Amino acid sequence: METGKSCKNCLTFMAEENQQPSNPPSAQPEPANPERKTLDDRNKMTELERIRHSCAHVLATAILRLWPDAQFAYGPPVENGFYYDLEMKHRISQEDFEKIEAEMKKEIKANNPFEKVVVTREQAIADAQSGRLGGLAERPDNASKFKLDLLKQIPEGEPISYFKNGDFIDLCAGPHVMRTGNIGAFKLTSVAAAYYKGDEKGPQLQRIYGTAFKNKTALDEYFKMLEEAKRRDHRKIGAEMGLFAIDTEYVGPGMPLWLPKGTILVEELEKLAKETEFAAGYVRVRTPHLAKEKMYTTSGHLPYYAESMFPPMDFCEDAEQRSLREQVNQDLLKARSELVALKAKGEEFELGINTPTTRSTLSTQEQESQAAFKRDIEAHESTIRSLEHKKGGLGSVYYLKAMNCPHHHRIFAAEPRSYRDLPLRLAEYGCCYRYEQLGELFGLMRVRSLNMNDAHIYCTEEQFADEFRAVNDMYLKYFKIFGLEKYQMRFSTHAAEGLGKKYVNEPELWKKTEDMVRKVLIESGINYVEVANEAAFYGPKIDVQVWSAIGREFTIATNQVDFAVPAKFGLTYRDKDNSNKTPLCIHRAPLGTHERFIGFLIEHYAGNFPLWLAPDQVRVITLNDDEALINYAKPIVAELRANMVRVDSDFSATPFKAKISNAEQLRVHTMLVIGGRDMEAGAVSVRLHHGGPQGAKPKAEVIAQILADIKERKA
RNA sequence: GCCAGUGUAGCUCAGUGGCAGAGCAACGGUUUCGUAAACCGUAGGUCGUGGGUUCAAUCCCCACCACUGGCUCCA
Numbered sequence: 001m002e003t004g005k006s007c008k009n010c011l012t013f014m015a016e017e018n019q020q021p022s023n024p025p026s027a028q029p030e031p032a033n034p035e036r037k038t039l040d041d042r043n044k045m046t047e048l049e050r051i052r053h054s055c056a057h058v059l060a061t062a063i064l065r066l067w068p069d070a071q072f073a074y075g076p077p078v079e080n081g082f083y084y085d086l087e088m089k090h091r092i093s094q095e096d097f098e099k100i101e102a103e104m105k106k107e108i109k110a111n112n113p114f115e116k117v118v119v120t121r122e123q124a125i126a127d128a129q130s131g132r133l134g135g136l137a138e139r140p141d142n143a144s145k146f147k148l149d150l151l152k153q154i155p156e157g158e159p160i161s162y163f164k165n166g167d168f169i170d171l172c173a174g175p176h177v178m179r180t181g182n183i184g185a186f187k188l189t190s191v192a193a194a195y196y197k198g199d200e201k202g203p204q205l206q207r208i209y210g211t212a213f214k215n216k217t218a219l220d221e222y223f224k225m226l227e228e229a230k231r232r233d234h235r236k237i238g239a240e241m242g243l244f245a246i247d248t249e250y251v252g253p254g255m256p257l258w259l260p261k262g263t264i265l266v267e268e269l270e271k272l273a274k275e276t277e278f279a280a281g282y283v284r285v286r287t288p289h290l291a292k293e294k295m296y297t298t299s300g301h302l303p304y305y306a307e308s309m310f311p312p313m314d315f316c317e318d319a320e321q322r323s324l325r326e327q328v329n330q331d332l333l334k335a336r337s338e339l340v341a342l343k344a345k346g347e348e349f350e351l352g353i354n355t356p357t358t359r360s361t362l363s364t365q366e367q368e369s370q371a372a373f374k375r376d377i378e379a380h381e382s383t384i385r386s387l388e389h390k391k392g393g394l395g396s397v398y399y400l401k402a403m404n405c406p407h408h409h410r411i412f413a414a415e416p417r418s419y420r421d422l423p424l425r426l427a428e429y430g431c432c433y434r435y436e437q438l439g440e441l442f443g444l445m446r447v448r449s450l451n452m453n454d455a456h457i458y459c460t461e462e463q464f465a466d467e468f469r470a471v472n473d474m475y476l477k478y479f480k481i482f483g484l485e486k487y488q489m490r491f492s493t494h495a496a497e498g499l500g501k502k503y504v505n506e507p508e509l510w511k512k513t514e515d516m517v518r519k520v521l522i523e524s525g526i527n528y529v530e531v532a533n534e535a536a537f538y539g540p541k542i543d544v545q546v547w548s549a550i551g552r553e554f555t556i557a558t559n560q561v562d563f564a565v566p567a568k569f570g571l572t573y574r575d576k577d578n579s580n581k582t583p584l585c586i587h588r589a590p591l592g593t594h595e596r597f598i599g600f601l602i603e604h605y606a607g608n609f610p611l612w613l614a615p616d617q618v619r620v621i622t623l624n625d626d627e628a629l630i631n632y633a634k635p636i637v638a639e640l641r642a643n644m645v646r647v648d649s650d651f652s653a654t655p656f657k658a659k660i661s662n663a664e665q666l667r668v669h670t671m672l673v674i675g676g677r678d679m680e681a682g683a684v685s686v687r688l689h690h691g692g693p694q695g696a697k698p699k700a701e702v703i704a705q706i707l708a709d710i711k712e713r714k715a
Numbered sequence: 716g717c718c719a720g721u722g723u724a725g726c727u728c729a730g731u732g733g734c735a736g737a738g739c740a741a742c743g744g745u746u747u748c749g750u751a752a753a754c755c756g757u758a759g760g761u762c763g764u765g766g767g768u769u770c771a772a773u774c775c776c777c778a779c780c781a782c783u784g785g786c787u788c789c790a
Contacts, residue, residue, distance in 0.1 A: 083785095095720060121769075192785030193718030200787050204717065239726080248781055249763090305790055403790065437716060437788065438781090446789080537788060555789090587790095624747045653747060661751040675749050687751080693750055 052077035062103030072134035111181030187213035261615035287407035314359030400450030404430035444599030453591035492534035623675035
């Protein structure tokens with residue numbers, strides 16, 4: 001229910017501090033390991049991309065001068081720079097950068113031309129074998145193994161070319177800048193491990209990232225912008241504002257504690273969601289955080305997703321019983337896989353070329369063998385049933401839920417359902433737990449405990465389009481409230497080759513539901529991109545992608561079709577014709593999870609929340625601690641408080657300017673300043689965190705305005 | 716999980732093989748002021764945890780726990 005692809009080095013352009021909403025970069029993020037670009041694509045490379053791509057060659061040149069054994073793989077330009085993947089004995093660390101950059105500068109100063117040489121495939125293979133490709137010279141005992149592999153990927157008939165600068169020759173289709181001297185300004189930025197072709201099982205390479213620009217000014221601007229983005233980082237602002245804490249020692253990594261001010265954000269969002277969902281005909285439910293193992297064997301999440309779930313809790317205390325259950329588990333596993341094999345074989349048997357398809361033409365022998373097959377299958381099924389029964393008597397295993405859908409399915413199953421009950425929309429801010437890899441945790445954006453703005457809509461096929469459209473409309477409504485203008489809707493579909501593996505094996509249902517979703521999207525005039533092979537295992541989905549301050553891409557919201565799991569739970573409703581039918585299910589989370597959504601909002605607003613969301617809405621500040629002033633100010637505080645405004649006061653003797661400064665640093669949305677002049681006029685002076693002094697206004701007017709702005713959730 | 720880096724006061728960061736430092740915040744006093752930072756003082760630490768080397772370790776070495784930037788993953 002939650003995905004997000006990382007987008008390396010891409011940046012959100014949000015240098016202005018003045019409450020500009022954060023927007024995704026205009027360009028598409030580079031894929032993790034770029035698909036092979038066609039020659040056409042390559043010719044579209046911008047000047048900047050050519051500079052960066054050329055800089056990657058210069059980097060390789062420098063590396064080879066320092067470590068001649070280096071072998072190079074990919075070295076493309078990316079969103080904000082370039083990288084080159086390489087393999088060598090020496091482990092590069094940032095301390096090496098100075099040395100490498102010095103060599104690179106020499107190559108740039110030499111101003112060598114980038115010469116293109118077109119060669120035959122045979123010639124290229126020979127050069128790769130002699131270690132010449134991606135090298136400064138021949139290296140007879142060190143063949144250019146990655147280049148050899150890359151050569152294999154170049155289609156027959158496509159020209160093969162080298163690019164040469166100085167002694168360095170690389171297999172490359174270009175294009176490049178004319179000379180190394182055209183690389184205006186560059187800097188190496190980081191080093192990381194990367195897998196060859198992004199394959200975890202493949203060799204692990206060292207990846208050096210760098211960036212390059214036309215000139216020093218542009219490079220400096222880029223780093224300045226990076227600094228700006230860091231100031232907006234939700235982890236930094238979260239600490240400054242006291243929104244959340246992550247106590248890795250006592251609570252655990254990835255499990256944020258919501259501090260009082262962060263809890264305000266959480267509860268304001270929940271209030272918004274509850275109002276919106278109530279208006280849209282949802283009903284609310286509540287479910288436990290745990291479920292028995294059977295829940296997830298039935299839903300199909302186990303065993304495939306077990307790795308992303310917290311390890312199970314075993315309530316079987318007796319050691320003997322436990323080992324017995326282990327045995328039963330193994331027997332079950334064996335029986336199940338045998339059954340799958342048998343069924344597959346049975347299909348083959350019935351559809352086999354040499355096997356007659358009609359019963360009348362079956363020989364006695366064949367008939368007998370088919371009957372034996374059936375008996376075998378039945379025997380296995382009965383074994384499985386009895387093993388499951390046996391297992392039930394041997395204590396229970398519980399899992400922390402990683403998603404709410406199965407619980408909601410059981411709520412659907414808790415009462416008999418009629419077509420008149422549909423669509424049934426079950427909503428819950430459910431708390432889920434996912435055992436994300438340690439290295440993947442990222443502030444609030446990627447966590448292990450998460451509160452989802454979840455709901456499941458059970459509906460008939462006829463109702464589907466309207467329901468799906470209504471969900472999309474809800475997204476758009478929310479995005480308007482938050483001033484979220486640029487995001488990307490990603491429609492994820494299945495891939496035929498994954499049927500039966502990554503995806504439930506229902507080719508027709510896939511096609512049907514994907515067509516339905518596509519139709520809704522087109523009819524609603526929503527801009528989207530369609531991505532194959534990214535669907536959930538139970539159906540197609542739409543994800544909404546946004547970008548964090550430092551440029552990571554995240555799924556902020558999701559809307560998914562599920563045509564598979566309700567059937568696994570045997571969910572049915574009684575239709576008009578008195579038959580039992582399985583409902584379709586829409587999983588949706590327009591506000592994603594509290595963790596990610598608030599993480600995103602913090603960066604989106606740079607901590608300067610609109611009044612309705614601001615943890616500190618109003619602070620009343622007196623010019624000094626004069627008693628008359630305080631007596632004038634107190635009823636204003638009381639009135640705001642009585643109207644549920646988050647207001648506090650500073651009547652202390654601290655110098656006035658310091659009191660203003662304190663409130664500003666806290667990001668108090670509205671400061672009501674009261675001095676002698678205000679008191680005499682029955683006024684207050686308004687100062688906004690974003691907007692500065694607004695002058696004196698009658699106090700009743702100011703209070704009314706504050707209440708109205710909160711009520712309408714004014715941006 | 717993998718690669719590289721980091722871990723010193725609540726925060727931002729200095730620092731050294733030989734008594735642990737600053738600014739801000741906190742606390743106590745003084746200050747009575749018109750829109751972003753008044754002054755004086757006090758307190759605050761097992762230098763991430765555990766082990767090793769050493770007469771002596773916050774510093775050097777090893778392991779672990781976390782964090783940061785990537786990679787992989789992401790129902």
